[in-house]
Amino acid sequence: MYKAFALIIVLFICGEVYGQRENIRNPVSIGPQLGAYKTAGAEDMSIMYGAALRLKLSNAFGLEGSINYRHEEFSKANIEVDTWPVMITGMIFPAEVIYGAAGVGWYNTKVDYDPELNLGTQTNQRFGWHFGGGVEIPLGNPVFLTGDFRYVFLDYNFEEIPGAGEIDSDYFVITAGLLFRIN
Numbered sequence: 452m453y454k455a456f457a458l459i460i461v462l463f464i465c466g467e468v469y470g471q472r473e474n475i476r477n478p479v480s481i482g483p484q485l486g487a488y489k490t491a492g493a494e495d496m497s498i499m500y501g502a503a504l505r506l507k508l509s510n511a512f513g514l515e516g517s518i519n520y521r522h523e524e525f526s527k528a529n530i531e532v533d534t535w536p537v538m539i540t541g542m543i544f545p546a547e548v549i550y551g552a553a554g555v556g557w558y559n560t561k562v563d564y565d566p567e568l569n570l571g572t573q574t575n576q577r578f579g580w581h582f583g584g585g586v587e588i589p590l591g592n593p594v595f596l597t598g599d600f601r602y603v604f605l606d607y608n609f610e611e612i613p614g615a616g617e618i619d620s621d622y623f624v625i626t627a628g629l630l631f632r633i634n
Contacts, residue, residue: 478507479633480595486626490523497523503597503628505542513542513550529565534558536603538581548589550599553582558605579605585626593632600625 486499501519508514517538524531540554558577564570585599602623 480505480507480593480630481633482597482628482630484517484519484597484626484628486519486624488521488622488624490622495524497521499624499626503630505630510547511544513544515540515542515552515554531563533561533563535560536579540581544587548586549584550587551582551584552599552601553580555580556603556605577605579603587630590629595630595632597628597630598626 481504482502484499484501484503487496488499489496499519499521501517503515503517505513505515515538517536517540519536519538521534521536522531523534536556536558538554538556540552542550542552544550556579558579560575560577562573562575564572581601581603583599583601585597588596588598590596600623602621604621606621
């Protein structure tokens with residue numbers, strides 16, 4: 452029943468927005484993002500924040516660049532990880548407000564280990580990839596509300612820590628943001 456209700460809402464939004472094509476043709480937008488994410492091997496769900504820049508190549512295709520900050524704890528807080536993901540995402544819009552997304556990310560990471568582990572602090576860069584989808588709903592020119600779900604494949608290497616070699620660092624993130632068209 453909930454799925455049918457959600458489908459009706461999406462179809463209603465698509466129908467309402469279809470008449471606003473001139474607002475969607477503006478190609479460049481920028482704005483803040485806020486997300487909630489959960490890494491498979493992390494202790495808790497956490498908050499991620501940052502900004503995105505979108506370029507609409509046509510009504511059907513777009514690109515997004517984003518940079519965010521996230522903090523998480525692994526292995527009962529023996530490992531703390533601060534990450535600044537820089538992502539490039541290709542977007543396809545099968546409907547005016549609905550998009551599919553896939554891309555790559557460069558994850559600049561600082562890892563702090565518990566002092567008892569005697570491993571200090573390490574920094575590294577990892578590449579990962581992601582896919583997902585979302586909505587971009589006009590709130591009135593030039594502001595758009597965005598919301599999406601993405602699953603990220605990322606491999607941290609915690610093998611140096613006893614009992615931590617099996618930690619899974621893939622994660623899902625649900626984001627919301629405001630985009631402001633700038634041209």
